[in-house]
Amino acid sequence: MKAGESLGRYALHRVLGIVPLLLGVTLVSFTLTVHFGPDPAWEQLGRNPTSAQIEQVRTELGQDKHFLLRYGDYLARIARLDFGPAFASGEPVGELLARTAPVTLSLLTPGFVLGVALALLLALAAAWHPRSRLDRFCDLASAGSMSLSLVIIVIGLQAVLGVWLDWFPVRGWRSDGPMMYLQHVTIPTLALIAANLGYNLRFFRAVFRDVLADAPVRTARAYGMPARHIATGYVLRAAAPPILTRVLVAIPLLLISGSLIIESHFGIPGMGRATWNAILSGDQPVLMAVVSLSSILFVLALAATDLLTALLDPRSRGA
Amino acid sequence: MTSRPRSSAASRHGERIALATVLAYMLVAVGVWIGAWGGEWAAISGEMREPPSTQHWLGTNRLGQDLFERLLASAATAFEVGLPVALASVLIGAMIGGVAGYFARRPIDNVLSWLIGTIDAVPFYLFAAAMSFAMQGFSGAMHLAMILSFWTLTARLVRTETIRLKQREFVFAARVSGLNARRILVRHILPNTAPLLLVQTSLVFVAAIKAEVVLSFLGIGLQDSISWGIMIAEAGQEILAGHYMNLVSASLALFVLVLSINQLADRLQDRLDPRSRPNTAGATRRLRHPARSGTIMTIRTS
Numbered sequence: 001m002k003a004g005e006s007l008g009r010y011a012l013h014r015v016l017g018i019v020p021l022l023l024g025v026t027l028v029s030f031t032l033t034v035h036f037g038p039d040p041a042w043e044q045l046g047r048n049p050t051s052a053q054i055e056q057v058r059t060e061l062g063q064d065k066h067f068l069l070r071y072g073d074y075l076a077r078i079a080r081l082d083f084g085p086a087f088a089s090g091e092p093v094g095e096l097l098a099r100t101a102p103v104t105l106s107l108l109t110p111g112f113v114l115g116v117a118l119a120l121l122l123a124l125a126a127a128w129h130p131r132s133r134l135d136r137f138c139d140l141a142s143a144g145s146m147s148l149s150l151v152i153i154v155i156g157l158q159a160v161l162g163v164w165l166d167w168f169p170v171r172g173w174r175s176d177g178p179m180m181y182l183q184h185v186t187i188p189t190l191a192l193i194a195a196n197l198g199y200n201l202r203f204f205r206a207v208f209r210d211v212l213a214d215a216p217v218r219t220a221r222a223y224g225m226p227a228r229h230i231a232t233g234y235v236l237r238a239a240a241p242p243i244l245t246r247v248l249v250a251i252p253l254l255l256i257s258g259s260l261i262i263e264s265h266f267g268i269p270g271m272g273r274a275t276w277n278a279i280l281s282g283d284q285p286v287l288m289a290v291v292s293l294s295s296i297l298f299v300l301a302l303a304a305t306d307l308l309t310a311l312l313d314p315r316s317r318g319a
Numbered sequence: 320m321t322s323r324p325r326s327s328a329a330s331r332h333g334e335r336i337a338l339a340t341v342l343a344y345m346l347v348a349v350g351v352w353i354g355a356w357g358g359e360w361a362a363i364s365g366e367m368r369e370p371p372s373t374q375h376w377l378g379t380n381r382l383g384q385d386l387f388e389r390l391l392a393s394a395a396t397a398f399e400v401g402l403p404v405a406l407a408s409v410l411i412g413a414m415i416g417g418v419a420g421y422f423a424r425r426p427i428d429n430v431l432s433w434l435i436g437t438i439d440a441v442p443f444y445l446f447a448a449a450m451s452f453a454m455q456g457f458s459g460a461m462h463l464a465m466i467l468s469f470w471t472l473t474a475r476l477v478r479t480e481t482i483r484l485k486q487r488e489f490v491f492a493a494r495v496s497g498l499n500a501r502r503i504l505v506r507h508i509l510p511n512t513a514p515l516l517l518v519q520t521s522l523v524f525v526a527a528i529k530a531e532v533v534l535s536f537l538g539i540g541l542q543d544s545i546s547w548g549i550m551i552a553e554a555g556q557e558i559l560a561g562h563y564m565n566l567v568s569a570s571l572a573l574f575v576l577v578l579s580i581n582q583l584a585d586r587l588q589d590r591l592d593p594r595s596r597p598n599t600a601g602a603t604r605r606l607r608h609p610a611r612s613g614t615i616m617t618i619r620t621s
Contacts, residue, residue: 024437032449147578149529151536151551152570159558159566170559256442260537265555279448280538287452291445298440 010310018303025295030074033288074288078296083289088281093289096274104259104270106175110185111192112254116247119197123204124231127212138201145198150261154191158265161187173268188262196254203246204239211238241309241316248305252298334586337579344394344576351395359385360392360545368562378564380553389545390568396546397528397576404465404527405520411466412473413516417504419474420481432478435471443468444533451539461540465527473519477512484508514591521584525577532573547573 049057065073077083083093126135162170168187174180211217212235220230259272267273271290278286309316351357361384369379377386419431443464450464484490485508493503528547534540535548536555547569554566 020433021436021440024433025440028437028441028446029449032446032453143578143581146581147574148570149532149551149573151532151548151555152566152573155551155555155558155566156570159563163559163561253442257444257533260444261533264537275445275448276537279452282452282455287445287449291441291449294445295441298442302440 007310007314011307014303014306014310018299021299022296025299026075026078026292027071029288029291029295030071033284033291034070034074078292084285086278086286087283088277088286093285096286097271097289097293100269100271100274103173103175103268104255104263104272106181107173107185107188107262107268107270108192108255108258111189111258112196112251114189115193115196116200118193119200119204120243123201124208124235126201127205127208128227128231130209138205142198142202145194145196146202147198148195150191150195150257151265153194154188154262154265157187157191157194161190171266173266173270184268188258188266191262192254192258196250200246204243207239207242208235211235214238237312241313244308244312245305248301248308249298252294252301256294330586333582337582337586340575340579341583345398347391348395348398351392357388357391357395360389362388364388371564377568380565381557381562386550386564386568389550390547390572392545393547393550393569394572394576396541396544397531397573400462400465400531400541400546401524401527404462404469405524407466408469408523409473409516409520412470412519413477413509413512415470416474416477417481417509417512420478421485421500421504421508423478423482423485428478431474435474438468438471441468443530444537447530447534448537448539458542461531461534465530469523469526473516473523476515476519477509480512480515481508484511514587518584518587518591521580521587525580525584528573529577 081094085091086093086096089096122134122138122141126132126138129135158170161168168183173184175184217230217234220234221227256272256275259270260276261272262268263270263272264276274286275290277283278290306316347357363383364385365375365379365383367379367381367383369375369383371378375385375387377390379385380389415431415435419428419435422428446468447461447464450467451460454460454463481504490503490507493507498506531540531546532548532551535546536552538552540546540548550565550569551573554562554569558566
């Protein structure tokens with residue numbers, strides 16, 4: 001029964017296992033944004049400062065301390081979620097993120113959810129009927145989607161649906177009332193679906209093909225069990241671990257790339273645009289917060305999927 | 320993974336077209352490098368926003384620069400970005416993955432696997448942004464960010480493959496005849512991963528030129544240069560005014576190249592890995608940790 005360990009021990013093991021990764025990603029983000037980044041001391045100095053003034057500001061900012069001490073300090077600030085005020089606006093970074101995150105979530109969630117659902121449906125149908133017309137269509141659709149960039153799809157859809165057909169607003173963001181929301185969220189949603197369909201379809205179909213080739217499924221199909229039973233009772237369950245992993249792991253990455261591209265292009269006041277502004281203006285506190293939080297989120301998502309997989313499939317608890 | 324419903328003759332035909340397309344792009348790039356064409360991409364050679372004509376095949380942009388000239392020069396840029404990034408990432412990935420796999424479950428493997436996990440956890444576009452932030456004024460920051468991020472998938476695959484190959488007789492034979500670990504790895508194990516490395520090189524190439532488009536669009540890509548990404552970024556500014564030429568030409572150029580390389584990589588993968596053919600898929604390709612496969616199937620962009 002127990003291929004590896006009990007679930008409790010496995011969970012403990014796995015949770016302890018993320019500590020080195022968390023240290024790793026915070027070290028990378030610290031090194032890049034704080035240690036090597038532009039010197040924030042200059043932001044606080046007036047013109048033509050004397051060397052004594054420079055020293056004083058550096059001491060105030062704690063820059064004269066040892067690298068490890070500063071890194072420890074930085075970890076403590078992340079733990080307290082205290083990133084200080086943004087350079088550009090003076091608004092505390094925590095408040096900035098709390099204010100912009102809901103916009104980003106409401107912008108990206110429909111596209112993400114619908115995209116995954118559509119890919120799952122198409123992939124299952126295509127794997128069920130290999131070499132069918134649908135299967136071949138999936139080949140074409142994934143090859144096409146993988147060869148395009150989200151950037152191209154966003155601009156292309158904006159040109160066709162917004163400028164040419166004039167069905168939807170070409171840029172901006174309003175969420176007062178469901179109609180306004182739907183109007184503004186449609187182009188981003190379609191773009192996300194189209195951009196992610198290729199990789200998802202391909203991956204899901206490979207997983208489904210694998211599961212469908214399993215002896216129990218072949219037997220069940222040979223005995224003429226209803227397709228619906230096989231699909232929900234066995235195929236979806238057996239295919240769940242790799243699919244869940246992929247979907248959960250894609251969330252932080254999608255949040256970043258999707259929001260950066262879509263929000264900067266459409267002028268939507270979410271986290272992506274705040275990050276983009278910080279990138280262009282060198283707003284260190286914002287950048288530091290976004291880089292470290294998103295990496296931490298990724299590590300946590302990965303650990304969560306492992307736990308979920310262990311719950312679904314005891315075999316994976318080994319090793 | 321690609322199904323093979325078509326006859327192998329048709330598939331070979333498609334392969335030839337894809338190969339010819341990639342070679343044609345290379346020819347364009349070489350032409351730019353030796354100065355045969357594409358050198359005038361920055362020159363203002365016409366009026367603003369001229370429509371396509373015999374003199375300006377694709378018309379001109381808002382400054383009066385010739386779009387066709389810019390399109391050709393961008394093909395060279397794509398190879399200038401894609402080739403070094405692909406070669407360097409795959410080389411680094413092969414070495415790190417080989418060492419980690421050869422010494423699997425020893426401390427060095429733990430350290431290298433931790434490094435792979437760490438790099439994979441930092442979102443690529445933020446990593447690239449942080450790199451350009453940290454190295455302001457250094458023109459290779461984008462290339463460096465790509466190389467430092469894109470080697471991890473190769474490393475994971477080579478590590479797994481090395482663990483597998485290490486159990487084979489020829490490696491035992493090499494060990495018995497007294498070769499040291501480095502020699503076994505470099506002379507006996509890594510050459511056997513060559514096909515995998517070739518597939519990875521083409522996939523990293525594609526990832527690099529696609530990432531360049533996004534980074535240029537975000538304004539943290541190439542500086543003082545021309546690329547399809549820069550043309551598309553330009554298009555993003557003028558699409559509302561109804562100017563489509565930049566978008567259509569650059570997107571199409573990128574699309575065709577990426578599609579061809581992806582097709583070649585697919586065919587290569589099919590040929591190398593019989594397990595990936597649908598008719599034999601199944602029992603043999605059960606992964607020991609199915610959950611892991613989701614994280615490592617693609618390079619971390621898109």
